[in-house]
Amino acid sequence: xxxxPDTLAAEALELRRWHxxxxxxxxxxVSASLPALRPWMPWAQEEPTVGEHMTILTExxxxxxxxxEWQFVLVEPDGDRVVGAAGLHHRHGPATIExxxxxxxxxxxxxxxxMASRALTTAAFTHLDPIDEVEIRMDTGNRRSAAxxxxxxxxxxxxxxxxxxxxxxxxxxxxxIMERADWDPAGRTAWGTGPDGP
Numbered sequence: 362x363x364x365x366p367d368t369l370a371a372e373a374l375e376l377r378r379w380h381x382x383x384x385x386x387x388x389x390x391v392s393a394s395l396p397a398l399r400p401w402m403p404w405a406q407e408e409p410t411v412g413e414h415m416t417i418l419t420e421x422x423x424x425x426x427x428x429x430e431w432q433f434v435l436v437e438p439d440g441d442r443v444v445g446a447a448g449l450h451h452r453h454g455p456a457t458i459e460x461x462x463x464x465x466x467x468x469x470x471x472x473x474x475x476m477a478s479r480a481l482t483t484a485a486f487t488h489l490d491p492i493d494e495v496e497i498r499m500d501t502g503n504r505r506s507a508a509x510x511x512x513x514x515x516x517x518x519x520x521x522x523x524x525x526x527x528x529x530x531x532x533x534x535x536x537x538i539m540e541r542a543d544w545d546p547a548g549r550t551a552w553g554t555g556p557d558g559p
Contacts, residue, residue, distance in 0.1 A: 364428045365449075365488050371480035374473055376433035376447065379421035383434045384414040386443035394466040400529020401503055402463065421448075431484075435464065435477055444468045447477040449485055456493045458485050462509070474509045482513065482539055483546045495544075497537045498523075500530045510537035514545065 369376040377383070391398065391409045398405035424430040432448035447462035460481050464473045482495045497510040501520055510517075515537035523534040 363426050365425070365431050365484055369433065369480045369484055371435075371476040373437070373471070374444070374476050374480075375436045375438050376477060376480055377436055378425055379418045379432045379434065379446075379448075381415050381418045381422070383443055384411050384418055386436075386441065387418065387434055387446065388414045390443045390445060390465045394463070397466045397469075398463060399527065401500060401506075401527050403526040406527070431481075433477075433481075435473055445473060445477070447474070447481060449481055449489075453496060455491055457496055458489065458492050458494075459496045459498060469505075474506070475512050478509050479513055479546075482544060486541050486544055493541050495539045498534045501533045501535055502529060502531050507535055507537075510539075513539070514543070515539045516543075 363378075365378075367378040388409045388411045391405065391414075395405055395408070421430065421432045425432065430448065430450055432446065434443045435445040435447060436443055443465075445462065445464035445468075447460065450459045450461060451457075452459050460478050462474045462477050464471075478497065485492050485495050495515075497515055498521075499506040500523070516539070518536050518538050520533045520535055523530070523532060525532050
């Protein structure tokens with residue numbers, strides 16, 4: 362049985378567990394956003410195909426069920442259009458989980474990455490008992506993406522070296538951390554709102 366719910370409410374969005382039925386929608390969202398994604402994402406260097414996304418989503422669905430990774434498509438609740446993706450990844454030890462996210466280019470500045478990250482942080486602390494810390498990381502050059510953890514009250518703990526695997530990357534990544542005891546599920550911060558990351 363999966364540890365997280367298949368669907369998470371995220372204000373103006375729904376986060377829906379990866380499944381092959383979203384292959385066409387996810388492929389369309391990636392294709393429409395390639396110029397913005399290519400500088401930062403190693404998987405966004407070539408035009409995607411629906412077949413490739415069928416495989417990726419099938420593998421992601423199996424990892425979700427196995428409790429090793431939890432990936433979601435971002436969907437506007439008044440329809441089924443996929444407007445991005447976000448997930449929780451074990452990359453830095455058993456008590457830490459990392460949020461990854463991206464948003465379709467034509468809906469940036471809607472707050473969708475912030476909404477998704479807020480929902481995922483709450484889900485991690487609610488459903489994953491070993492998790493004491495949630496991280497968000499991004500290249501130091503990706504300032505728009507850094508607005509998301511800032512807005513949610515994550516603490517910037519410094520920068521770390523990271524292998525370059527996409528053309529816009531600098532080799533240095535910012536690390537933002539939220540500890541379980543400090544999390545406000547309402548996500549209220551002193552920084553208010555602003556432009557969203559990719």
